[in-house]
Amino acid sequence: MHSTGGLDIAGLGPKDKKVRKDQLNPTLTTFLVSAPGKVILFGEHAVVYGKTAIAAAISLRSYLLVTHRPKSCRTITLRFPDIGLDHSWRIDLLPWAAFSHPSKKNPYYKLVSTLDSELLEAIKPHLKDISASSPSEARKVHQNAANCFLYLLLSLGSPSFPGCIYTLRSSIPIGAGLGSSASMSVCLSTAFLFQIRALSGPHPDQPLHEARLQVERINNWAFIGELCIHGNASGVDNTVAAQGKAVLFKRPDSQKPSVVTPLPSFPRLPLILVDTRQSKSTAVEIAKVALLKKLAPEITDTLFEAIDKITEKAVSLIKEGDPGADIKANLHQWGLLMAINHCILASLGVSHLRLERIRELVDHTGIGWSKLTGAGGGGFAISLLDPSIPQERKKELESRLHREGYGCFETTLGCNGVGVLWPAVLDPKTDGDAKGIDITEEEFLSVAGQFGVEELVGIQSRTGESGWMFWASDA
Ligand SMILES: Nc1ncnc2c1ncn2[C@@H]1O[C@H](COP(=O)(O)OP(=O)(O)O)[C@@H](O)[C@H]1O
Numbered sequence: 196m197h198s199t200g201g202l203d204i205a206g207l208g209p210k211d212k213k214v215r216k217d218q219l220n221p222t223l224t225t226f227l228v229s230a231p232g233k234v235i236l237f238g239e240h241a242v243v244y245g246k247t248a249i250a251a252a253i254s255l256r257s258y259l260l261v262t263h264r265p266k267s268c269r270t271i272t273l274r275f276p277d278i279g280l281d282h283s284w285r286i287d288l289l290p291w292a293a294f295s296h297p298s299k300k301n302p303y304y305k306l307v308s309t310l311d312s313e314l315l316e317a318i319k320p321h322l323k324d325i326s327a328s329s330p331s332e333a334r335k336v337h338q339n340a341a342n343c344f345l346y347l348l349l350s351l352g353s354p355s356f357p358g359c360i361y362t363l364r365s366s367i368p369i370g371a372g373l374g375s376s377a378s379m380s381v382c383l384s385t386a387f388l389f390q391i392r393a394l395s396g397p398h399p400d401q402p403l404h405e406a407r408l409q410v411e412r413i414n415n416w417a418f419i420g421e422l423c424i425h426g427n428a429s430g431v432d433n434t435v436a437a438q439g440k441a442v443l444f445k446r447p448d449s450q451k452p453s454v455v456t457p458l459p460s461f462p463r464l465p466l467i468l469v470d471t472r473q474s475k476s477t478a479v480e481i482a483k484v485a486l487l488k489k490l491a492p493e494i495t496d497t498l499f500e501a502i503d504k505i506t507e508k509a510v511s512l513i514k515e516g517d518p519g520a521d522i523k524a525n526l527h528q529w530g531l532l533m534a535i536n537h538c539i540l541a542s543l544g545v546s547h548l549r550l551e552r553i554r555e556l557v558d559h560t561g562i563g564w565s566k567l568t569g570a571g572g573g574g575f576a577i578s579l580l581d582p583s584i585p586q587e588r589k590k591e592l593e594s595r596l597h598r599e600g601y602g603c604f605e606t607t608l609g610c611n612g613v614g615v616l617w618p619a620v621l622d623p624k625t626d627g628d629a630k631g632i633d634i635t636e637e638e639f640l641s642v643a644g645q646f647g648v649e650e651l652v653g654i655q656s657r658t659g660e661s662g663w664m665f666w667a668s669d670a
């Protein structure tokens with residue numbers, strides 16, 4: 196297996212390549228990585244047990260800025276302001292020996308699909324000082340994120356790793372079913388693989404099979420990051436975060452690679468995301484379903500089968516549908532499938548009163564169809580509104596939802612997957628000859644709110660003016 200030596204300078208766009216070449220050392224240059232959140236249209240939970248799910252990338256994204264410390268400073272810092280985490284480790288005190296032992300070491304190109312409990316134990320002492328004075332709930336969130344970070348760093352890096360600061364900001368609501376953890380794992384996996392020079396491209400001329408290999412590599416390690424956070428995961432979230440667009444996902448055997456089929460003709464469903472503002476934990480919801488499966492295996496399996504049939508039907512709608520045709524033609528069928536899928540998830544015990552209230556307001560009034568998305572227990576619902584309903588009724592619904600404390604917004608489905616901005620320099624929009632604007636850590640941290648980050652570094656197009664580059668994942 197070859198290492199292709201970091202990102203390709205030819206993909207940088209119209210900049211002064213000669214000057215840049217001297218500066219572009221992946222172990223020294225500040226760079227940004229970004230990955231999207233996702234919605235699961237059909238098949239959550241059943242997908243953990245080998246059934247098929249349909250998921251699509253959304254326009255909300257995480258951004259990871261990697262800045263380098265002076266060579267003399269042998270420290271790695273995690274700066275995750277969205278969750279209030281700021282922690283540093285001395286590089287030489289990390290448990291490299293455990294991870295590099297010949298019986299444990301996995302090369303970056305190997306497909307790894309399980310966590311090693313001894314390696315998790317080796318990390319534990321390095322998590323104990325994190326946010327020691329924070330409430331236990333916040334501490335758990337911090338330790339989860341740090342566990343994912345350290346497991347990936349120690350798996351992919353080495354004791355000679357450079358001193359760096361990893362700053363993550365995200366516009367994806369955390370713990371709400373939109374795949375914030377997967378998006379974070381994809382960003383971390385990409386950053387480490389890039390730093391060890393195990394990625395090639397992205398490049399506008401990169402052959403599709405080569406681009407796919409890079410995304411697979413990123414995705415493989417991102418899945419390991421997801422396992423660190425959830426204990427058990429199907430891999431659908433990180434797959435969509437890595438490759439973007441819409442996909443059909445299945446992992447029939449947990450020891451084998453997942454089967455991922457891109458859905459290039461996925462219709463532009465006019466979905467609305469409704470935020471219950473009720474926090475939930477994916478791990479807790481997965482454990483609820485696991486318990487149900489233990490207590491009532493046949494019934495639970497039958498429910499998974501029914502979900503699988505729904506996904507199958509949705510696939511046939513996509514295949515039969517003409518991508519150019521008006522989606523209104525079979526909107527009712529999509530809505531019906533969503534509503535049935537939701538009710539089965541409720542039978543599995545992963546709905547919540549706040550989610551059922553959305554159904555009361557949307558489905559029971561005949562305005563549209565709703566379904567929880569992601570793990571459930573709170574988080575987000577997706578609603579499809581019947582286009583024949585008068586505008587005033589939709590407006591009424593929106594204000595009702597707001598009055599009752601729900602958040603409500605539209606999103607674009609099928610967005611780009613993982614991307615890099617390397618170096619972290621934005622091309623000025625007005626003058627193609629100028630050198631661009633360096634993004635500093637201070638600036639990245641100082642922009643206000645989740646959407647300030649989008650405004651500062653936001654992605655516009657595949658190779659557009661913003662300088663962001665994406666590995667092509669089109670079918
Ligand atoms: N922006 C972020 N900054 C730091 N950690 C994050 C961020 N987004 C997600 N995480 C990590 O992911 C966990 C949330 O994962 P999960 O419960 O699966 O929610 P989601 O449904 O959004 O993926 C958090 O507890 C935290 O460890």
Ligand SMILES: C[C@@](O)(CCOP(=O)(O)O)CC(=O)O
Binds near residue numbers: 238373374427477568
């Ligand atoms: C419940 C599940 O199917 C989806 C979880 O989605 P999220 O973590 O709520 O974004 C779990 C999984 O597929 O790993």
